Amino acid sequence: MEEPGAVFFTGTAGAGKTSFVRAYAEWMKSAGFEATIVNLDPGLEDPGLEPEVDIRDWVRLADIQDEYGLGPNGAQVAAADMIALKIFEVKQVVEGLKADYVLVDTPGQIELFAFREASKAIVDALGGDRSLLAFLFDPALARTPPGFVSLLMLSATVEFRFRLPLVNVLAKSDVLSPDQLSELTGWAEEPDKLYEAVTRDVPTPDVQLSTELFRAIETMGPVAGLLPTSAKESTGLESFYRECQRVFAGGEDLEPSHTPEPE
Secondary structure, eight states: OOOOEEEEEEESTTSOHHHHHHHHHHHHHHTTOOEEEEEOOTTOOOTTOOOSEEGGGTOOHHHHHHHHTOOHHHHHHHHHHHHHHHHHHHHHHHHTTOOSEEEEEOOSSHHHHHSOHHHHHHHHHHTTTSEEEEEEEOHHHHTSHHHHHHHHHHHHHHHHHHTOOEEEEETTGGGSOHHHHHHHHHHHHOHHHHHHHHHHSOOHHHHHHHHHHHHHHHHHSSOOOOEEOBTTTTBSHHHHHHHHHHHHHTTOOOOOSSOOOOO
16 A cells, blocks of 8 residues: 555644645545544644544643643744654554545644744654645635735745645635635736736835735746635535645545445
């Protein structure tokens, strides 16, 4: 059996990572595939995720706060390093579950995953060369050209930090009108549309800054596509699977591990 692909879900707080992980795992099960959910957030308070592997079995935010007298932010930073020390124990549990995919829900605060050196060790241990980053765009932030560009730059920064394949995912697309959705996907597919939107209503002194930011994104590579999804409506999940398989298997389908559930 081929090593499972590990997908690390990240993005800004409130982007919908946990809901998307849960919805995608349910879709994989319905398609006949096995997915192991790994929660890496020691302070997770969402009772609906039900991960098969939970970092809270090794590291809990409340315990760190009590033991070291830290506030929530300081405890999260300390927890990130503690998780790295426990990651090979976590890996052994994950390997024993024999899944097709390992779906890793990272902490809500993106900086705790993207900008800690410990995170590289975690990614190497759980996925290694068979790792993929999924960067979730929050539509509340992406609706404006400055917000969209800011998310693009943050996504590019995450990709640069880990040097791994990355898929940009527009989460919660159900909250957007058809016109808004078309505009956002147009910005992702056609750089000229995004450039026009960025410079359209910008005060004259800020035009140069906006232009330079946009050119910096172009220099890093083509403006990446944006995959619309909705955990609430279960849309875009098969398209996300196709993107994952493009990275992990050159586009070939997985062999179902069990009989797919009837539609």
